[in-house]
Amino acid sequence: MDAGAIASLMQHPINSALLVLDEEGQVLAANPSAQALALPEAAARYAPLLQDLRLALAGNQQQAVACSLPGLERRLDGWLRAVRAPEGGVLAYTLSIPDPDGASRWQVALDSAGHGLWDWDIAANRIFRSESWLSMLGYTAEDAPDDSMETAFALVHPDDVERARANMRSHLAGHTGAYVCEHRVRHADGGWRWVRDSGRVVAWSADGRPLRMVGTYTAIEEQKQLEDRLRRQQALLEEIQRLAGMASWSWDPLTDSGWWPRDLYRLLGQPVRTRDSARAWLRRLPRTATSALRRAWRRMRRDGLPVHFELELRDGHGQPLHLQAWSQPQLDADGHIVRVLGQVQNVTERRRADALLRWRTELLERVSTLGHIGGCEIEPDTRRVQWTDECCRLHGLPPGPLALDDALALYTRESRETFEAALVRLAAGGPPEQLELCFYRQNGQRIRVQVLVELDSRDGLAPRFVALFRDVSRELETSERIELLSHYDLLTGLPNRFLLRVQAEEAIAAAQDGAGDGAPEQGLALLLVDLDGFKSINDSFGHAAGDAMLKAAAGRMHHTLQGGDLFGRLGGDEFMVVLRRPVEIAEAEDAARRLIAALSEPLAFGSEHLKVGASVGIARLGPDGQAFDDLLRAAHAALQVARERGRNAWQVHNEEIQRHARRRLEIEHALRGALEREEFTLVYQPQVSIGDGHPPGIEALLRWHWPGGSCHPGEFIPIAEQCGEIVRLGEWVIAEACRQAVAWHAAGLNFGRIAVNVSGVQLRDPGFAERVVALCQRAGWPPARLELELTESALILDSDNLRHCFQVFEKHGVQLAVDDFGTGFSNLHYLNRFPVQRLKIDRSFVTDMLRDANAGEVTQAIVHIGHALGMRVVAEGVETQEEQAQLKAWGCDEIQGYVYTRPLPPRELAQWLRQYHEAGLAEGWSGTLPLRAQAR
Ligand code: C2E
Numbered sequence: 007m008d009a010g011a012i013a014s015l016m017q018h019p020i021n022s023a024l025l026v027l028d029e030e031g032q033v034l035a036a037n038p039s040a041q042a043l044a045l046p047e048a049a050a051r052y053a054p055l056l057q058d059l060r061l062a063l064a065g066n067q068q069q070a071v072a073c074s075l076p077g078l079e080r081r082l083d084g085w086l087r088a089v090r091a092p093e094g095g096v097l098a099y100t101l102s103i104p105d106p107d108g109a110s111r112w113q114v115a116l117d118s119a120g121h122g123l124w125d126w127d128i129a130a131n132r133i134f135r136s137e138s139w140l141s142m143l144g145y146t147a148e149d150a151p152d153d154s155m156e157t158a159f160a161l162v163h164p165d166d167v168e169r170a171r172a173n174m175r176s177h178l179a180g181h182t183g184a185y186v187c188e189h190r191v192r193h194a195d196g197g198w199r200w201v202r203d204s205g206r207v208v209a210w211s212a213d214g215r216p217l218r219m220v221g222t223y224t225a226i227e228e229q230k231q232l233e234d235r236l237r238r239q240q241a242l243l244e245e246i247q248r249l250a251g252m253a254s255w256s257w258d259p260l261t262d263s264g265w266w267p268r269d270l271y272r273l274l275g276q277p278v279r280t281r282d283s284a285r286a287w288l289r290r291l292p293r294t295a296t297s298a299l300r301r302a303w304r305r306m307r308r309d310g311l312p313v314h315f316e317l318e319l320r321d322g323h324g325q326p327l328h329l330q331a332w333s334q335p336q337l338d339a340d341g342h343i344v345r346v347l348g349q350v351q352n353v354t355e356r357r358r359a360d361a362l363l364r365w366r367t368e369l370l371e372r373v374s375t376l377g378h379i380g381g382c383e384i385e386p387d388t389r390r391v392q393w394t395d396e397c398c399r400l401h402g403l404p405p406g407p408l409a410l411d412d413a414l415a416l417y418t419r420e421s422r423e424t425f426e427a428a429l430v431r432l433a434a435g436g437p438p439e440q441l442e443l444c445f446y447r448q449n450g451q452r453i454r455v456q457v458l459v460e461l462d463s464r465d466g467l468a469p470r471f472v473a474l475f476r477d478v479s480r481e482l483e484t485s486e487r488i489e490l491l492s493h494y495d496l497l498t499g500l501p502n503r504f505l506l507r508v509q510a511e512e513a514i515a516a517a518q519d520g521a522g523d524g525a526p527e528q529g530l531a532l533l534l535v536d537l538d539g540f541k542s543i544n545d546s547f548g549h550a551a552g553d554a555m556l557k558a559a560a561g562r563m564h565h566t567l568q569g570g571d572l573f574g575r576l577g578g579d580e581f582m583v584v585l586r587r588p589v590e591i592a593e594a595e596d597a598a599r600r601l602i603a604a605l606s607e608p609l610a611f612g613s614e615h616l617k618v619g620a621s622v623g624i625a626r627l628g629p630d631g632q633a634f635d636d637l638l639r640a641a642h643a644a645l646q647v648a649r650e651r652g653r654n655a656w657q658v659h660n661e662e663i664q665r666h667a668r669r670r671l672e673i674e675h676a677l678r679g680a681l682e683r684e685e686f687t688l689v690y691q692p693q694v695s696i697g698d699g700h701p702p703g704i705e706a707l708l709r710w711h712w713p714g715g716s717c718h719p720g721e722f723i724p725i726a727e728q729c730g731e732i733v734r735l736g737e738w739v740i741a742e743a744c745r746q747a748v749a750w751h752a753a754g755l756n757f758g759r760i761a762v763n764v765s766g767v768q769l770r771d772p773g774f775a776e777r778v779v780a781l782c783q784r785a786g787w788p789p790a791r792l793e794l795e796l797t798e799s800a801l802i803l804d805s806d807n808l809r810h811c812f813q814v815f816e817k818h819g820v821q822l823a824v825d826d827f828g829t830g831f832s833n834l835h836y837l838n839r840f841p842v843q844r845l846k847i848d849r850s851f852v853t854d855m856l857r858d859a860n861a862g863e864v865t866q867a868i869v870h871i872g873h874a875l876g877m878r879v880v881a882e883g884v885e886t887q888e889e890q891a892q893l894k895a896w897g898c899d900e901i902q903g904y905v906y907t908r909p910l911p912p913r914e915l916a917q918w919l920r921q922y923h924e925a926g927l928a929e930g931w932s933g934t935l936p937l938r939a940q941a942r
């Protein structure tokens with residue numbers, strides 16, 4: 007633009023301050039009013055602002071844009087205009103600050119810029135509105151709304167009107183430099199339009215009251231819609247980011263100001279700040295997070311590249327919060343970071359899920375290791391296998407990939423085939439299978455595994471076989487051992503009771519199947535063998551000796567049997583043989599004889615040579631057939647009889663035995679509770695001293711008044727011993743005998759001791775001796791006047807318990823007698839060990855001694871032995887004067903028997919005692935007493 011043109015422009019008479027600028031914004035000229043306002047300086051100061059406006063003008067063919075610069079005294083509001091060449095190019099720019107009074111030109115300028123002008127005469131309350139104002143809202147001069155300020159506000163949307171009024175009031179009161187309000191205003195078509203309403207007071211009265219106010223309406227509908235759209239988009243974006251746990255942020259490092267997502271504040275439980283500095287964030291965050299941020303920043307500054315980092319924080323409730331952040335630097339031309347944009351994502355849930363998954367996997371891994379459970383996945387097509395470490399360990403292979411066939415090579419052929427067959431079935435849609443397989447590790451160790459295999463075809467994954475392996479070698483070994491234990495006797499290695507039963511039952515079933523064509527008198531036979539005297543060996547030589555005995559005896563018996571015979575140990579010293587073929591009685595008896603003979607040679611145990619015998623009970627499967635239990639019971643009954651007959655006897659089961667066994671059962675049953683039903687009484691038999699003036703002793707003998715029939719002690723005592731009833735019964739006998747003795751003593755009867763019979767079972771019962779003493783004391787009978795009659799068999803069992811018993815007896819003066827002496831063991835050592843005062847010659851010797859020289863010799867010998875050991879000798883079962891005379895001649899000390907009297911009930915015995923003394927029988931026995939025939 008040439009200088010002449012400018013000069014002419016400057017001379018143009020205008021009220022405005024005017025500045026002319028070139029295309030670059032350099033001031034070319036200024037008129038005097040502009041100079042007065044220091045407009046050139048303001049333009050230079052705000053060159054960048056003016057540049058923006060110039061560009062806006064140049065770009066969109068507009069004539070003018072509003073421009074407001076801070077001036078020295080007031081804001082410099084005006085217009086920047088482009089001076090265009092006729093062909094449209096910009097020649098120069100003018101910046102004009104209009105004179106306050108130059109309203110019309112003002113208006114023109116504004117109108118051309120798309121603003122509607124209003125001019126309010128405050129005093130007159132009249133508003134002048136420009137045409138563009140009217141057309142903006144769809145009015146014409148004719149239907150223009152009323153021109154008061156009230157009407158103006160009436161057109162404002164009810165939601166906005168209060169804000170507009172307030173802004174207006176505050177401007178009129180001088181609180182604000184300008185009135186500005188964005189609000190909706192009613193259009194002539196009835197709709198609403200967004201406008202920016204702005205204005206300011208331009209004239210004041212002398213006392214400072216506003217007189218005139220000028221302003222513009224700018225249509226901002228489009229802008230508002232745009233903003234709305236933007237806002238909606240932003241909200242949508244935020245929602246999407248929120249759903250993804252993401253949010254964007256931006257930070258300006260130069261000014262340290264940034265914009266951070268609201269969610270971030272919310273997550274951290276901090277109040278939302280619209281603008282926030284990084285410095286403030288660093289102050290608020292924990293140290294670990296701040297150092298991570300600093301590291302990221304340093305990296306980004308060094309490389310100028312995006313960085314990715316993680317922050318570990320606490321949320322508003324103090325719970326762990328994991329954030330993942332990305333940041334992208336924006337660089338200027340020099341490579342300096344001018345802005346950092348980023349994204350932050352809350353990954354706490356994912357982390358938690360990951361941690362949980364990790365934890366579960368580890369747990370599973372641990373559990374499977376503990377349980378020795380290995381797993382693998384097999385791809386059906388390629389047969390490629392993924393093994394767990396435990397699975398490799400289980401197979402004794404190093405961890406790592408391994409083909410299925412290499413692994414299967416370890417397996418036995420049978421297992422391999424089983425496994426492959428299962429895979430085929432599974433591939434065809436079969437249900438999961440459990441297999442028991444066996445393989446050998448490379449070191450030769452045999453492993454047995456339980457395998458659970460199935461086809462896993464989950465959505466989204468290719469189907470594959472999943473197999474779990476569990477090492478069950480130990481379990482199987484144990485159960486096999488248990489199986490062995492439960493079927494074999496560990497000591498002898500022979501089948502035990504359980505296996506014998508199974509085998510015998512099978513044999514019986516087989517025999518019954520073949521019974522039709524076999525001869526009726528032939529059948530399978532069951533032999534029960536019971537070792538005689540085993541118990542005493544066990545007791546005197548210890549269990550080791552007993553065990554060795556049993557083994558040796560088992561071995562010897564085994565040799566006598568044939569291949570097909572069953573042989574096993576039922577328990578204790580009882581063995582069982584089943585002759586698994588049709589045999590005649592004679593054959594079975596022959597087998598029994600051979601078994602007994604096998605044991606007749608003494609067995610060596612260390613330096614000792616021990617002898618055992620055996621009793622055998624035989625039962626034969628009858629033509630009508632029996633169950634195993636019947637057969638066993640029959641053999642037992644026969645064995646019982648054989649035993650009673652003495653050593654090395656056998657007995658074939660028969661009807662008689664059957665009856666015998668039945669009676670035993672009956673008695674055993676009836677014995678229970680007999681004591682409570684008071685079915686027992688005692689009878690008494692005197693033991694008379696021969697010619698030495700001692701008063702007679704009295705033996706108490708038990709009687710059972712069983713309503714079911716008569717039963718003498720010789721029959722029921724052994725049964726009571728076997729079923730343990732003897733302990734209670736025996737104590738009752740002692741108590742009753744003592745009570746009776748006290749009563750007789752109180753009645754002034756003269757007798758020595760009272761004797762009771764005691765079974766070995768009682769003697770072995772712990773605390774027996776103490777109870778005997780206590781019973782005496784309770785009855786008020788001196789223990790020294792009590793005698794216990796024991797059998798040799800009870801005494802032979804030397805034990806601590808027994809010795810203790812005898813110590814107690816000795817201490818209290820309880821006397822001991824050996825009953826039935828001469829029938830038991832030849833070993834008389836026990837006589838030295840125990841404090842025995844009396845020997846009672848067994849009745850069988852007395853009965854036979856006058857007829858049988860041998861019996862007579864034994865009787866004499868017993869008298870000698872007794873005397874040699876300082877004991878008194880009693881003969882029992884003396885029935886005749888001759889016997890008595892003979893015994894007296896041999897030096898026997900006391901006589902007991904029918905020759906004096908049968909056992910008597912208490913009252914009769916008292917009478918007997920009285921007569922005995924009255925008759926002076928102590929001096930010599932004439933042979934007749936009225937009571938003697940009375941037997942009980
Ligand atoms: P024992 O102790 O040898 O008793 C002597 C047995 O010979 C008694 O038989 C008695 O009645 C019988 N007797 C006595 N004098 C004669 C005689 O001159 N001729 C004949 N033929 N027999 C005579 P009893 O009372 O039947 O007792 C049998 C066995 O029962 C007793 O033999 C004893 O071993 C046992 N016994 C009896 N009472 C008890 C008791 O209270 N407790 C225990 N444990 N056993 C008892």
Ligand code: CA
Nearest residue numbers: 705763795825
């Ligand atoms: Ca006796």
Ligand code: CA
Nearest residue numbers: 825826849882
């Ligand atoms: Ca006796």
